[in-house]
Amino acid sequence: MSAADPGPGAGELIDIRLDLPGGRRTTITVGPGALALADGEPVAALVADARALALHGQRLPTAWRERTLELPPGEEAKTWAGLGELLESLAEAGLERGCRLGLFGGGATGDVGGLAAALYLRGVPFVSCPTTLLAQVDASVGGKTAVNLPRAKNLVGAFHQPQRVLADTLVLATLPRDELASGLGEVVKTALIAGPQLLARVEALAPALLEGDPDALALVVADCVRTKARVVAEDEREAGRRAVLNLGHTFGHAIEAVAGYGIVPHGVCVAVGLGCATDLAARCGTLEDLALPERLARLLRSLGLPAGLAQLRSARDLTLHPAELRRAMDGDKKRSGGRLRFVLPRAAGAIDHGVAVDEADLSVVLAD
């Protein structure tokens, strides 16, 4: 990390506070070694991804691991039946109203574990310890929880905020390259929403981020969490403004669905979606910063991410038919009133949402 970067020094933890209606509050601690704070945050049971537990379980206090419910890896955990089994396990463990759960794992663990916490006895508090970059950036704040139905991803869920988040960047050292890249896709999305300052910081730190430098990651994760916290505090239940967080996601979800879930990591799809959304904004004539497409493409490339559909197709040897992508968009839950709505950038820090576009413009983008 360059000495010119402001903010906390190496190894320091960063605290971010999220205030929500009704006096609810979440404190998110980001940085190398954040899990050491788990000692002061007792939980009645731990819901954990088996792989994360094997790799980093020793970072958790013994008391956290006394009653551990292991989840199958990734999206496998996010089925209706799997959620039902998890809830049964909580009941079998005799957990009472007001007891607190600990979650340890990636986005899927947060999604299914958070939903279990939302539903068990109509809601118990939880402490979230996201172990992937994607989860630290995206899922550690916002309170969206979900499982999948056969028909579509995340079709069933609830809003349930964690009481406490510990985002330890040391655990990111063991992330497979693809998963690190996936998280960086969400980082770039968040930087586009935040504005020129965070975008410049991500550009400057790109090499350190790619190497998994825990201090560089901490700075960027903290900025992303602050950005998301600001948006979420304004609009917790996505009635309006929160929709900007879906930048790149209408395209991204379509790519995930057509490629087959799990084939291309979520954040990589989002990266491609950012390229598509910027391209679409240019075609619609709403893009104001005309240098943005090139700047975005350069940044994504420097992070090892594809900046458009063509790059994704060649990098991964995938067939993604435009007509299939278009159809998949109709199944996306961001639809409203029977018409697709897009989140499109005007410039870094200036994002439109709820934009209806011409099918002709959309077709050109999808045929890239």
Next chain:
Amino acid sequence: MSAADPGPGAGELIDIRLDLPGGRRTTITVGPGALALADGEPVAALVADARALALHGQRLPTAWRERTLELPPGEEAKTWAGLGELLESLAEAGLERGCRLGLFGGGATGDVGGLAAALYLRGVPFVSCPTTLLAQVDASVGGKTAVNLPRAKNLVGAFHQPQRVLADTLVLATLPRDELASGLGEVVKTALIAGPQLLARVEALAPALLEGDPDALALVVADCVRTKARVVAEDEREAGRRAVLNLGHTFGHAIEAVAGYGIVPHGVCVAVGLGCATDLAARCGTLEDLALPERLARLLRSLGLPAGLAQLRSARDLTLHPAELRRAMDGDKKRSGGRLRFVLPRAAGAIDHGVAVDEADLSVVLAD
């Protein structure tokens, strides 16, 4: 209904407004013919109890019945798998974010349909049309939704308020006698919480209520809804004061569990629970109105309800071992900190909650 009763005249509808944090609002309309207002409240799909639909479906506008999802009767609908199927059906019907569901049926329909509305796309609004007295009194306001796990009733759920409630007392005419009695048990509970005025009104209207008089029922349902709305507005998520609504329920749930779910209707168990709670308060020395036990017993008898365990046993030829009841209480989710807490009356309108009691006093009550 006697001419001395104040309030709206025969056939009139009563509107009650419930204001909740975050600008949310529910309007509850109670009275004979309330379902005629469904015309002005469009829904995208109807979730309905098959029996209620067969008996009273013709009272609903045609537009409501265009896309109907029928539920199995009663608690059968409230399984995890059943909820999953309902959610799949909503997805198959292509329902989008913001679409509104209509619910038509008793408490189970409200519980499972309300939970589906809470979870589908992380929450869609719903209009509730409760068709049993129990559901009109208890489930039409409060926003508690739930399904059962094999281990216990209502172990999984969410708080999700209906946007609109239409409680038509004309549909209560076809209620089986047991279900009417069940609703009257909840009426008496609510009257005890509300205070001397509603208690006196229920006493005065008892014969008309037993006959299913739709105007008498409307007056009492409206008063009960007002009482519950007042408590819920203070404490939507049952952090404290809302617990008073569980008066009679720690005993009631234990009776339901030991007798076997569905054997004794919920409100009948609550009626017995009211007798037990009053008895327990007397034994603990916290009862202030020493005439209450006799007054309550008289009222319950006049409504055809058992006022204690002994009466229930003889009326229904049931075996309810005190030790089994005591064990069932430990599984009740009102437990907290490892110790049973009770909701006990001091007098009509003066209810304590979170009361720890001596096991010896409890044993005597259970051995009645």
